[in-house]
Amino acid sequence: MPSPADPADVARITLKPRKALPFFSRHPWVFAGALQSDSKRVAAGDEVIVQDDIGRFVARGLFNPNSNIAIRLYSWNEAEPLNEGFWSQRLDDAIALRRNLFPVFDTNLACRLVFSEADGLSGLTVDRYGDWLLIQLTSLALASRKELLMKLLQEKLQPRGIWLRTEKGIRDAEGLELVDGLVCGEPPPRPLIIVENGVQFALDVAEGQKTGFFLDQRDNRRRVADFVRGQRVLDVCCYTGGFSLNCLVNGAAREVVAVDMSESALALARSNAERNGVSDRLRTIRRDCFKALEELGAEGEVFETVILDPPKLARNRQGIDAALRGYYSLNRSAMKILKPGGTLVTCSCSGHVSSDLFVDMLAQAALHENRRLQILESRGAAADHPTAISCLETDYLKCYICRVV
DSSP: OOOTTSGGGSEEEEBOTTOOHHHHTTOOEEEGGGBOSOOTTSOTTOEEEEEOTTSOEEEEEEEOTTSSEEEEEEEOOTTOOOSHHHHHHHHHHHHHHHHHHOSOOOTTOEEEEEEGGGGTOTTEEEEEETTEEEEEEOOHHHHTTHHHHHHHHHHHHOOSEEEEEOOHHHHHHHTOOOOOEEEEEOOOOSSEEEEETTEEEEEOTTTSSTTSSOGGGHHHHHHHHTTOTTOEEEEESOTTTHHHHHHHHTSOOSEEEEEESOHHHHHHHHHHHHHTTOGGGEEEEESOHHHHHHHHHHTTOOEEEEEEOOOOSOSSGGGHHHHHHHHHHHHHHHHHTEEEEEEEEEEEOOTTSOHHHHHHHHHHHHHHTTOOEEEEEEEOOOTTSOOBTTBGGGOOOEEEEEEEO
């Protein structure tokens, strides 16, 4: 294969007229419908140069004919090849941010080291859990460079092991042929113990959701704990107890009722409560979140704080309306069982649902419940999940702490 150092050796793909502006502005996703030139001669994973319809250089990227995102862009410097030195520098930049955020990389630290587009590495996510790295590859082109990326991560971080996790939907969308499991080193223990905000959590990073824990909510979990002293709290979609345990340990809540559909997640939540000496104040319910709220309301239950942290409800733009109906139903039901003057913590990790749409939904839910809602804090993801200003899809998490009168 020709060296990518010389732009003349790299295939050029031309965009349709009036399609180049987002990419001059450094958005990293070029959809197949924006391509004008015939790309059949370009193989999956090949480096390409993208140019506009009059031949001006736009960016360098990696090509994938199997995906709706046909090209992922990485460099806007025509003379900068996507070689080992390029990937090494991008990883260094990402790791440097986390070393500033977490000066001590100890064996109990859990954080996101690489956040895909937000770190200029579209298609790569790396989470650190103590001495282990959990990676997700969501790009076929980057997956073809897996061995190089793993070598660089080993050299820079010396993990005891690297474990790969994939998502079926992404595998199908990208044409990936990857298998979950150990990439190198030792497999992570099951469970693996981390410490967040002074709370110990046992995780199953091999089989749990995503990469084992929702690290983006770290700061929100700690902040919510400040509102719950002596209160009865309902934690809906609790997973392994992130919000619940922070409320019990850091917030001194009187009781937390934790709801989730997954018995394995609830078992870990109960184990985590025992580990932190608060199991006598945690009650778990295995139930669909919509049904649980309905049943608790029918039973006359009342809470001083309700936390709603559902999974992603809109996976694409076509799903926005259905997602808003789901959020509306959840939030109305929560308000029904919330004591006047109580706290509603309501979250959305659906990037397609904008903050404006979500707040409008909240207003409608409060109106129809005849409640007055005050937003006390509008929060997002923790700082190790930064937002790329050129790719606002990375600004996905919304967490509103509200007072409901």
